[in-house]
Amino acid sequence: MNQAQSSGSTPELLYLLHGDPHELAETVAHMRAADVAEAVARLSASAAAKVVAALPFDLAVQVLEEPESRQDRADILSRIPGETAGALIDAMSPDEQADLLRDITGEERTRLLRRLSPGTRKALKLLLSYAPETAGGIMTTEFVAVPDTWTAGRTLEHIAKVGRGKETVYAIYVLDETSGRLVHVVSLRDLTMADPRVGVLELGDRRAPLTVTPATDREDVARLISKYDLLAVPVIDEAGRVLGIVTVDDVIDAMVREQTEDVHKFGAVQALEAPYMDVSYIRMVQKRGVWLVLLFLGGMLTASVMGAFETEIENTVVLALFIPLIISSGGNTGSQATSLIIRAMALREIGAGDWWRVGLREMPAALTLGSILGVMGVLRILVWHYAGWYDYGPHHMLIAFTIGTALVGVVTFGSFVGSMLPFLLRRLGFDPASASAPFVATLVDVTGIAIYFSVAAILLRGTLL
Secondary structure (H helix, E strand, O other), X not given: OOHHHHHHHHHHHHHHHOOOHHHHHHHHOOOOHHHHHHHHHOOOHHHHHHHHHHOOHHHHHHHHHOHHHOOOHHHHHHOOOHHHHHHHHHHOOHHHHHHHHHOOOHHHHHHHHHHOOHHHHHHHHHHOOOOOOEHHHHOEOOOEEEEOOOEHHXXXXXXXXXXXXXXXXXXXXXXXXXXXXXXXXXXXXXXXXXXXXXXXXXXXXXXXXXOEOOOOEHHHHHHHHHHHOOOXXXXXXXOOEEEEEEEHHHHHHHHHHHHHHHHHHHOOOOOOOOOHHHOOHHHHHHHHHHHHHHHHHHHHHHHHHHHHOHHHHHHOOHHHHOHHHHHHHHHHHHHHHHHHHXXXXXXXXXXXXXXXXXXHHHHHHHHHHHHHHHHHHHHHHHHHHHOOOOOOOOOHHHHHHHHHHHHHHHHHHHHHHHHHHHHXXXXXXXXXXXXXXXXXXXXXXXXXXXXXXXXXXHHOOOOOO
């Protein structure tokens, strides 16, 4: 179903909800869960709750697990009768259950927990004990594990019995029969192609399994899965026992949220916890206002610095014409450097101790970039002067040299600050993404003005100043 079709299903669902329940069931039977979730997401929480409650049970569970439903499902379930809501949550995968319960607090959380089976509550207690940014926080406890004494045939029979209720059956985890420690991982492909009488320990890659601990950061899990093209990675405890697995789709969902937060920070906005259209007016003002106030205070420093060079500006008005050019060049260069370094940090291409290597790399590049812009600035003044478009006076060569030199200094400084600020923030315990482009630009604006007029005061003293 295409985008237009799925969007048009919202009024259809509302109409069918008030009509024949069998007609509703027949209609949604031909829709994918993602399309139903997209349609439900456009409804109010009360209407969405009615639709979800009227759906076939298995489809309702799938709809609640879709990304489109995650922002609103806590509100939806709170409007569904307790027993039905409990059954729906019980049928969800453990990692989705944990995400849901993190969004519910107080009496509502207690009410729903009472409706869950003892096994589900036990699994949730484990998952909720880990931070959501870690492997333990995004793992699922639904996986297929067999003793190391089993054969391929017996393992396939076991998968046929329990596979429907597992997150994935493409990787089977072989455990030591005595200690429960993970000793081997077998793919479903190896199992299906093997002689049924062969032991599972004899199948597949005999190297030590790739694993992570519950405290492993989800970004590191994502890199591991990407590097080795894994569909899932086991999460083990100190004794080597499997606590759960992180699947590739769980990592994708987690990284989408991570990247969304970083994009917001790059734009000098606090991370939004909900879709743009669902964020309230007050909340939106709060999220954007804090950074805007901080950046405004930084802009006030720019005005103060310009005030300190008031005499120079009065004596040489032509200098004021190039202020936007100077500060924008420095800000743009700083933002470029910051974006490159933060991305390299995120990909683990560089670490906190590589600041000096980055500095040595950035300085010659910044000088080159500054020289290119400086030459362009000089040519701009000379072309305009000799073409008669603007008279820069008898000292036009000196003014051109001042602009060119200032551009080299401001661009070099902007690149250096932009590349070093993420390292400083990380050393101080802050997220490097906080070194957003607007923040760097504001900082470079202030220092750029000081550099510009300091260069002018030196080169133009005795002539125009």
